[in-house]
Amino acid sequence: xxxxxxxxxxxxxxxxxxxxxxxxxxxxxxxxxxxxxxxxxxxxxxxxxxxxxxxxxxxxxxxxxxxxxxxxxxxxxxxxxxxxxxxxxxxxxxxxxxxxxxxxxxxxxxxxxxxxxxxxxxxxxxxxxxxxxxxxxxxxxxxxxxxxxxxxxxxxxxxxxxxxxxxxxxxxxxxxxxxxxxxxxxxxxxxxxxxxxxxxxxxxxxxxxxxxxxxxxxxxxxxxxxxxxxxxxxxxxxxxxxxxxxxxxxxxxxxxxxxx
Amino acid sequence: xxxxxxxxxxxxxxxxxxxxxxxxxxxxxxxxxxxxxxxxxxxxxxxxxxxxxxxxxxxxxxxxxxxxxxxxxxxxxxxxxxxxxxxxxxxxxxxxxxxxxxxxxxxxxxxxxxxxxxxxxxxxxxxxxxxxxxxxxxxxxxxxxxxxxxxxxxxxxxxxxxxxxxxxxxxxxxxxxxxxxxxxxxxxxxxxxxxxxx
Numbered sequence: 001x002x003x004x005x006x007x008x009x010x011x012x013x014x015x016x017x018x019x020x021x022x023x024x025x026x027x028x029x030x031x032x033x034x035x036x037x038x039x040x041x042x043x044x045x046x047x048x049x050x051x052x053x054x055x056x057x058x059x060x061x062x063x064x065x066x067x068x069x070x071x072x073x074x075x076x077x078x079x080x081x082x083x084x085x086x087x088x089x090x091x092x093x094x095x096x097x098x099x100x101x102x103x104x105x106x107x108x109x110x111x112x113x114x115x116x117x118x119x120x121x122x123x124x125x126x127x128x129x130x131x132x133x134x135x136x137x138x139x140x141x142x143x144x145x146x147x148x149x150x151x152x153x154x155x156x157x158x159x160x161x162x163x164x165x166x167x168x169x170x171x172x173x174x175x176x177x178x179x180x181x182x183x184x185x186x187x188x189x190x191x192x193x194x195x196x197x198x199x200x201x202x203x204x205x206x207x208x209x210x211x212x213x214x215x216x217x218x219x220x221x222x223x224x225x226x227x228x229x230x231x232x233x234x235x236x237x238x239x240x241x242x243x244x245x246x247x248x249x250x251x252x253x254x255x256x257x258x259x260x
Numbered sequence: 261x262x263x264x265x266x267x268x269x270x271x272x273x274x275x276x277x278x279x280x281x282x283x284x285x286x287x288x289x290x291x292x293x294x295x296x297x298x299x300x301x302x303x304x305x306x307x308x309x310x311x312x313x314x315x316x317x318x319x320x321x322x323x324x325x326x327x328x329x330x331x332x333x334x335x336x337x338x339x340x341x342x343x344x345x346x347x348x349x350x351x352x353x354x355x356x357x358x359x360x361x362x363x364x365x366x367x368x369x370x371x372x373x374x375x376x377x378x379x380x381x382x383x384x385x386x387x388x389x390x391x392x393x394x395x396x397x398x399x400x401x402x403x404x405x406x407x408x409x410x411x412x413x414x415x416x417x418x419x420x421x422x423x424x425x426x427x428x429x430x431x432x433x434x435x436x437x438x439x440x441x442x443x444x445x446x447x448x449x450x451x452x453x454x455x456x457x458x
Contacts, residue, residue, distance in 0.1 A: 011443030012436065016353070017414035017421045047338070049447045053415050054345045056396040057307055059299035066302075066316050067294060070323045074287045135324065146313065226311060 001029045007042045014046040069142070073134050143222045147185060150174045161237065161258030171213070171256045173225075173237055180227035184237070189215040195252070196245035199223065201234035201260075208232060212245045235260055275333075275340035282330035290327055297341050298323070301348040307416050308352035318355060322347050353418035399449035407442030410435055 006029050012018050013026045029035060035043070150156050155178055161171040168188035175182040184199060197213040210229045215221035239256040281289035301322055305315035325347060326333075333343055400408055413419045421439060425432040 008440055009436075012414070012421055012439045015411065015414040015439065015443070016349075017410075017419065017424070017439060019420055019422055045447050046443060047342075049443055049450060050415065051338075051342050051345065052396050052399075052446075052450050053411070054300060054304055054342075054349070055392055056400060057300070057303040058393065060302040060306055060315075061299045062302045062316055062319050066298070066320055067291070069320050070290075070294070070327075071287070073324055074290060074327055131328070138320075142317065224311070224313060228310075 001025050001034075003034070003036050003039050006035065006039050010039075010042050010046045011049075014043075014050045069138050073131070073138060140216075146224075147174070147183065147222065150176060150181060150183065153179070159237065159258050159260060161239070161256045164254045164257050167255070168219070169255065171239060171258075173258065173260075175230075182225040182227055182230065183222060184213060184225060185220075185222045186213050186215065186239075187220050189213070189219045189221060191215055191217065191219065192241065195241050195243055197221070197255070198240050198242040198245050198247070198250070198252070199225070200238045200240065200250055201229055201232065202236040202238060203232040203234040205232055207238070207250050208234070209246065209248060213239060271339060272335045275343075276335045278340060279326075279330045279333040279335075282327060290323060293326070293340060293344070294323055297344040300341065301344050304345055304348045304416075305352045308349065308356060308418065314355065315352075318348060318351050321351055325351075349415075356418050395453040396450065399446060399453055402449050403442055403445055407438045407445065410438045411442045411446065414439065 006026065009018070009022070009026065013023065018026065029039075030043070151158075151174065153176055156174055156176045159173040159175070161173065163169065167190070169186060169190070170188050171184060171186040173182065173184045186197075189197065192215075197215065199210045199213055200207040201210050202208075208229065210225050211223050213221045213223050237258050237260055238250070238254055240250045240254050241252040242250070243252065278289050278293050282293065298319060301319050302315055305318040306312065309315050309318065322344065326344070333340070338346070403411075410421075410424055413424050414421070419427070421435045422432060424430070425435045428435070
């Protein structure tokens with residue numbers, strides 16, 4: 001890539017509008033040190049222009065529960081810094097006059113530090129696990145709250161989907177046309193390792209891929225469907241098992257089906 | 261655009277300080293950053309995802325990510341606000357792409373957001389940012405429509421130039437030219453507005 005080619009494409013680069021191979025070439029050009037002053041100036045200017053696009057949007061204050069959820073997670077996992085007070089034994093060592101005592105202390109110190117480090121590692125691992133679980137819990141809580149709020153709302157329509165193959169899986173769709181909200185919930189689904197439960201709206205124009213039902217270890221899952229997906233006035237909803245979750249036409253086994 | 265540079269040093273120090281405090285586990289610093297930047301993050305997520313619920317989830321994820329990895333912030337590569345905006349935009353577009361939760365068509369990305377914010381900003385917040393926003397919107401409006409559209413499709417729709425060309429039926433070379441000319445023109449227009457202001 002020449003400096004002029006970089007300058008010509010830097011706008012698309014900062015907008016994120018390049019294909020992966022093109023982006024890689026720009027990344028490498030920047031990292032290679034071949035960018036001259038003109039390239040750097042063009043890059044900086046493009047960054048500022050892109051940032052201005054963010055500022056063109058009217059600010060939207062998030063509702064209070066967003067911060068509440070963040071604060072809960074932060075409080076439960078207060079710090080990742082497990083910096084040990086490893087130097088606490090150093091003064092003792094310096095004050096030990098007899099070499100034999102010093103050697104003994106050194107050994108004790110070493111063993112103690114090893115033990116401390118092991119403990120700290122274990123605590124860090126537990127903290128990481130706790131953080132991950134807290135994030136998962138927050139997500140589940142949000143999903144449950146969202147579902148309960150929809151169920152409580154007058155006018156919410158509940159569509160139960162039928163199994164098309166034997167199994168424990170159950171699925172239903174909740175939708176509220178007034179508030180333009182739609183979601184699919186499932187229980188009893190077997191977790192798949194290399195395939196996806198793919199959702200489809202079926203209308204007279206044919207099937208339309210509307211997303212994936214991701215299930216957890218307990219076999220439950222929930223997915224919100226953008227109301228814009230209802231634009232084709234679908235009359236059925238189906239779930240198939242697909243190797244590729246982004247396929248435009250269903251290819252895998254239909255496992256659940258319901259009328260809308 | 262260089263008129264920003266005079267104030268950069270003080271702002272850089274302030275941003276570094278906030279992120280340093282967050283990295284050491286100071287939740288108050290995270291709250292401070294959230295108060296300063298979350299309205300813009302929410303606006304970006306809402307503009308891209310067009311769903312209040314999903315935008316709120318993304319905003320939550322963004323600040324938890326910052327909490328966990330604040331030490332990765334480099335003030336030399338941009339302000340704290342820009343850093344938050346970048347993470348928000350990246351996460352929103354990732355979500356858009358991975359879950360297929362939106363019609364990423366040219367029409368859908370170009371039209372105004374259907375999502376209505378449930379919590380508009382306070383009058384003080386609104387007043388402080390309105391002037392700058394109006395200037396940027398004026399600059400955007402001065403762009404030829406076809407240039408403005410490709411820029412918005414790329415930045416807020418998460419589409420590549422190739423995808424824009426495929427969806428709009430325009431030759432790829434035409435789309436590339438529009439992006440390049442649009443960004444160059446927008447930069448000059450912004451400079452003109454900001455210089456007039458100063």
